[in-house]
Amino acid sequence: MKQAEEPPRESSGWTIQDSAELYGLANWGGGYFGVSDEGTVEVYPDGNLSRKIDLLEVVEGLEARDLYPPVMIRFSGILAHRMAQLRRAFDEAIAEGGYAGKYTCVYPIKVNQQRYICEEIRDLGRTLGFGLEAGSKPELLAGLALTEGLSEMPFICNGFKDAEFIETAILAAKMGRNIIPVVEQTQELGLLIRSARNHNVTPRFGIRAKLASGGIGRWADSVGFRGKFGLSVSQILSSVDWLRDEGLLDGLRLLHCHIGSQIFDIRTFKYAVSELAHIYVELVKLGAPLGMLDLGGGLGVDYDGSGSATQSSMNYTLEQYATDVVYRVKSICDDAGVPHPDLITESGRALVAHSGVLVFQVLGSRVFPETPDGDLVSRALAEVPEDEVPQPLLDMVDAYQRLEGGDPIETYHDAEHALNEAMSLFNLGYMSITARAAIEELYWAIGNRVARDHREELPEELYDLPDRLGDIYFSNFSLFQSLIDAWGIDQVFPIIPIHRLDERPTRRAILADVTCDSDGRVDRFPGNGEPQNTLALHALRNGGGNGGPAGEHEPYYLAVFLTGAYQETLGDLHNLFGDTHAVHVVMTEDGDWHLDEVVEGDTVREVLQFVQFDPDAMRRSLRREIEAALAAKSLTLQEAVSMRRFLDQGIDGYTYLE
Numbered sequence: 001m002k003q004a005e006e007p008p009r010e011s012s013g014w015t016i017q018d019s020a021e022l023y024g025l026a027n028w029g030g031g032y033f034g035v036s037d038e039g040t041v042e043v044y045p046d047g048n049l050s051r052k053i054d055l056l057e058v059v060e061g062l063e064a065r066d067l068y069p070p071v072m073i074r075f076s077g078i079l080a081h082r083m084a085q086l087r088r089a090f091d092e093a094i095a096e097g098g099y100a101g102k103y104t105c106v107y108p109i110k111v112n113q114q115r116y117i118c119e120e121i122r123d124l125g126r127t128l129g130f131g132l133e134a135g136s137k138p139e140l141l142a143g144l145a146l147t148e149g150l151s152e153m154p155f156i157c158n159g160f161k162d163a164e165f166i167e168t169a170i171l172a173a174k175m176g177r178n179i180i181p182v183v184e185q186t187q188e189l190g191l192l193i194r195s196a197r198n199h200n201v202t203p204r205f206g207i208r209a210k211l212a213s214g215g216i217g218r219w220a221d222s223v224g225f226r227g228k229f230g231l232s233v234s235q236i237l238s239s240v241d242w243l244r245d246e247g248l249l250d251g252l253r254l255l256h257c258h259i260g261s262q263i264f265d266i267r268t269f270k271y272a273v274s275e276l277a278h279i280y281v282e283l284v285k286l287g288a289p290l291g292m293l294d295l296g297g298g299l300g301v302d303y304d305g306s307g308s309a310t311q312s313s314m315n316y317t318l319e320q321y322a323t324d325v326v327y328r329v330k331s332i333c334d335d336a337g338v339p340h341p342d343l344i345t346e347s348g349r350a351l352v353a354h355s356g357v358l359v360f361q362v363l364g365s366r367v368f369p370e371t372p373d374g375d376l377v378s379r380a381l382a383e384v385p386e387d388e389v390p391q392p393l394l395d396m397v398d399a400y401q402r403l404e405g406g407d408p409i410e411t412y413h414d415a416e417h418a419l420n421e422a423m424s425l426f427n428l429g430y431m432s433i434t435a436r437a438a439i440e441e442l443y444w445a446i447g448n449r450v451a452r453d454h455r456e457e458l459p460e461e462l463y464d465l466p467d468r469l470g471d472i473y474f475s476n477f478s479l480f481q482s483l484i485d486a487w488g489i490d491q492v493f494p495i496i497p498i499h500r501l502d503e504r505p506t507r508r509a510i511l512a513d514v515t516c517d518s519d520g521r522v523d524r525f526p527g528n529g530e531p532q533n534t535l536a537l538h539a540l541r542n543g544g545g546n547g548g549p550a551g552e553h554e555p556y557y558l559a560v561f562l563t564g565a566y567q568e569t570l571g572d573l574h575n576l577f578g579d580t581h582a583v584h585v586v587m588t589e590d591g592d593w594h595l596d597e598v599v600e601g602d603t604v605r606e607v608l609q610f611v612q613f614d615p616d617a618m619r620r621s622l623r624r625e626i627e628a629a630l631a632a633k634s635l636t637l638q639e640a641v642s643m644r645r646f647l648d649q650g651i652d653g654y655t656y657l658e
């Protein structure tokens, strides 16, 4: 087990560079995030350090417009820059490798379906030669609407398809659209052949191959003989015969695979691309015209910045990916004497993850004390005659006194033992609640002091002691709505304060969200290759301890970075916390910023209606109850009015704490 990195305790001599290093901005930020001289996070949307937006200024600007965190801030410039980087990486690899085919990326709508993002990608994609990808009927319709008037734009349709799906794609192609349905199962091929006959066309379509090369990580099952998607090699062969018999082989233009998302080890790509390219050349030799090789998605994002072959990271760069793909396809085609196909990738995560930043406020904190409450301990000792004081309390007091001068590890073990004994006695009814409270206070104080003053001496089984005694920072967001992969697949996201970065962070904490679910917490943060269980944070200023509401302390804002891919629509309505506000921030030519689009988060009314409640009927019946309480004099007129106002404002207010 790895020990958490210690945030230094004194606040002097701390610089913004120390914060940048501690939080690893340069490792995971992709060059888009840094720290200003004022200790705030600054954003470089086009990767140019001289053109920046201050994130705290944006948050304060939103608050001035009555838009309070949690808020998802999307930076259009970052999205544009990522797209251009992908284009450049493949263009350079193609030029350097002497590759004869072209490259295009089709954006998989499922990665983030928000209309505004899709439109931005579509508009930028027009100049970059990119297209779109859909995997369901709603996404098919969204894609058709998005590409209206852009008949050249490639639009690839994956996913399971029924007759209606295939019919729509074939008719859209007849209308002149550059749409390519990809066959995932043999019965889809039957539907496609029938539809082609009905409409008397030879549609252009693709086939997805079920590769034998293993995938990796969470989506390893996307491939392999028992994989859910695609046709096995024998099914592909019989499909080619079938198509030839039907006179439709000329329509087979694309060979596709997708080996899973967030491929963190480049070797996985190498094997898969080789296998797919070999299938490609064999099919061409059998007479399939093909011409396009679609490698699917999978291009990773280095969430923890470690550059390693681990789930939340990746051991390769965008440029290495492009070079590898181009090199492998070229050499296999050259060996077989087959012309180089045009290359397609369906990179989603790698395009949009960096552009989304979720900002929320810390509401309060639970801090485990470093010094025990002396009055409480005295009360516990005095509440019974001296010879009846519970032994664990005496042992704990003794251990606390031995902190000075004694063996700290032995002292801690004694304290832990006393705590366990105390719990047994309490649960059997042999100890008062005051004694138990005093024992807990003493235990936390001992643990904190040992973790703080004897960190270097901790044996391995106590490495996590600082984490076990870390603070809990209560935060105004829902993990299930905004960071679902942190819950569902243990994804690590970089999280840092967006201000006070010129101050030394002196606390270590986990984050607890506002849902009533003990799973609604973040306790894995980027470390050097291995996630850390607590995050270095600043102490809340002016109170704010022990769960006090926001407002009792100075605002303390945290941001989760790299949240642009998958989180927003995968997120759910757990506890009826709905969508957060989302804003699109654009940088102007003169270096200023403005809001291009504001999408307000869900109101209480909207989430209630989503689960079939009628908010107006609810309000009417609650009003009747308030009137009855007024008549019965259990509420004063003023109280009744307050209650009515609360109802009215609450129903149309934000679902998060305001």
Ligand SMILES: Cc1ncc(COP(=O)(O)O)c(C=O)c1O
Pocket (backbone or CB within 6 Å): 108, 111, 158, 258, 260, 261, 262, 263, 296, 297, 298, 299, 346, 347, 348, 349, 350
């Ligand atoms: C068929 C297909 N293409 C592309 C993608 C996007 O993958 P990524 O976001 O890893 O680039 C997915 C996502 O799993 C997919 O299923």
